[in-house]
């Protein structure tokens with residue numbers, strides 16, 4: 001009889017521990033959901049209906065990566081529950097907003113059609129899986145996902161699924177970011193700084209450090225520079241590229257692609273200050289891209305170049 005009671009007591013203790021463990025995990029998921037920024041959606045042009053993700057194994061894969069893009073740090077960040085791949089706590093969706101489906105926001109809906117593709121940055125043809133890993137390694141300063149990992153297979157599934165929403169064989173509004181007119185004079189970091197304080201600091205912090213969520217898993221407002229920000233060599237680190245993205249998307253609560261808040265010269269000025277490595281630290285990078293300098297993008301800020309312009313001119317304009 002005594003043994004019988006002992007079993008019941010042991011069993012109850014185990015159940016309490018298990019229940020506690022699960023409640024912690026549930027809270028963690030909930031915290032992530034509570035710490036979500038509001039996105040100014042552009043879905044009026046193309047509606048990606050996640051309720052239509054198939055209810056089979058392929059759909060499971062699609063759903064997993066959608067969640068992973070929204071909560072990248074939680075799944076594969078420095079303390080990721082499914083692997084420690086990233087070295088910072090940013091999420092894919094911070095730049096590829098709405099998990100790559102927001103238009104004019106480094107939209108990913110036609111990526112599945114466009115790879116394999118020659119990439120000047122690497123000087124070779126990349127598969128879509130390798131391209132995904134570029135983002136893990138560059139803006140996220142991480143180590144590549146194994147090409148046969150559950151995550152890479154799910155990424156390819158997700159990109160194929162959202163590709164179903166891209167009009168076939170023709171361009172669509174928002175597949176590329178908005179254009180900005182190239183500056184006639186060099187952009188002024190000084191002016192950019194004033195604009196940054198006025199338009200950006202209230203969310204990203206006066207020191208560009210971002211605001212961490214209460215659970216310390218990821219950011220509510222991601223950092224714009226510092227050793228926890230994106231690396232040099234990331235697309236966001238190029239001034240024209242960033243300016244094109246900012247125009248439609250920042251400030252997050254005010255700008256939309258059809259009603260940008262800032263002018264072309266303002267977004268260029270802000271991108272110049274955000275990406276000014278003389279005043280802002282970033283993660284240290286050992287090797288830079290573009291093995292063939294002749295193919296280097298005009299706003300890539302690191303030499304050697306084939307032309308006679310200086311690094312400053314490549315970064316800030318004429």
Ligand code: HEC
Nearest residue numbers: 037093094095097199200203221222223224250251252253
């Ligand atoms: C209302 C708050 C808010 C304001 C103001 C704001 N941002 Fe953001 N920003 C965000 C949020 C939230 C994200 C992440 C977007 C997401 O996950 O969908 C973000 C993402 C970014 C990113 C990409 C991720 C990163 O951290 O590198 C950049 C770059 C950026 N913002 C720059 C700016 C600049 C420059 C300004 C000023 C013109 C600005 N933001 C103003 C909220 C804001």
